[in-house]
Amino acid sequence: MLIDTHAIVLSKTKYRDHDLIVRCYTKELGVVSFLLKGVFKSKKGQVKAAYFQLLSQLQLVVIYKANRSLQIIKEVRLGNIYTSLHSNVLKSSIVMFLAEVLTTAIKEEEPNEPLYSYVETALLWLDTHTKYANFHLLFLLKLTRYLGFYPDETEDNYNYFNLREGKFDAKGQDVYIVSGVDLLLLKQLLGTTFDELSAIKINSKQRQAFLHMILSYFELHLGGFRLPKSLQVFNQVFN
Structure with missing residues (x-):
């Protein structure tokens, strides 16, 4: 099922050579972990590693399956954009x-x-x-x-x-x-x-x-x- 939700990035861990596992606190689903495949390899696609700085506020479209431990993000965009939180x-x-x-x-x-x-x-x-x-x-x-x-x-x-x-x-x-x-x-x-x-x-x-x-x-x-x-x-x- 597709779920549109706000999310705050809690942690991220590099997985294998080109993948990233991200843990987020989401408004609609609570705590969810996501597998971002190939984010360090390809420049194509919407899901990029740069979006997932710690405590960034995002808007996600998630392909959610209840029995899956690592969910998939279909779309991501910045939600509330910080002006100083990551630069100061x-x-x-x-x-x-x-x-x-x-x-x-x-x-x-x-x-x-x-x-x-x-x-x-x-x-x-x-x-x-x-x-x-x-x-x-x-x-x-x-x-x-x-x-x-x-x-x-x-x-x-x-x-x-x-x-x-x-x-x-x-x-x-x-x-x-x-x-x-x-x-x-x-x-x-x-x-x-x-x-x-x-x-x-x-x-x-x-x-x-x-x-x-x-x-x-x-x-x-x-x-x-x-x-x-x-x-x-x-x-x-x-x-």
Whole structure:
């Protein structure tokens, strides 16, 4: 069956000499892997490797068969066209890092329009703004809402946050407890938007510590979640 869908590129792997396997998060089908035959060999045809940069937003026509692990793309064109996401070195580092996180975090092979719309809109925000040093922190925190473990803000006056329970805590006796600066930043970020993010001042040490904390939160709540391989380089870029 032919399916027309928006898609965001999560990962790509060269296969054999001339082929490419691409993993995308699609609006209509959820996570789908595609085999692009001969994209490094022939200059003919619509499906070219250049379209499939990490987190690119595409419009695909897919020849879909439910029992096939690698689907076929019949047509591809750019959807929302970025102006800086792949040309700005710092933004490219964010793209590489977030693509790894999303690849591990999003597993569902079914549509989730709110999640798709969130990722799509957030990436467009990053593409068009110049103050984005803390974008990834808020992006990951807000992503938890769509993955099912957004922090419970009911008792946000408490002095601790329990990563395992996903809620604020009065006693702070668990091993997975957040307090101090990380707790303050968590409360600030929970109450802000991307447009207001630049008002929150975070130095590089605080940024790395909070990122470590939020990734630990992902590990606790997502089975099989792996720390991104690009994390060390990413931290150096945003040091």
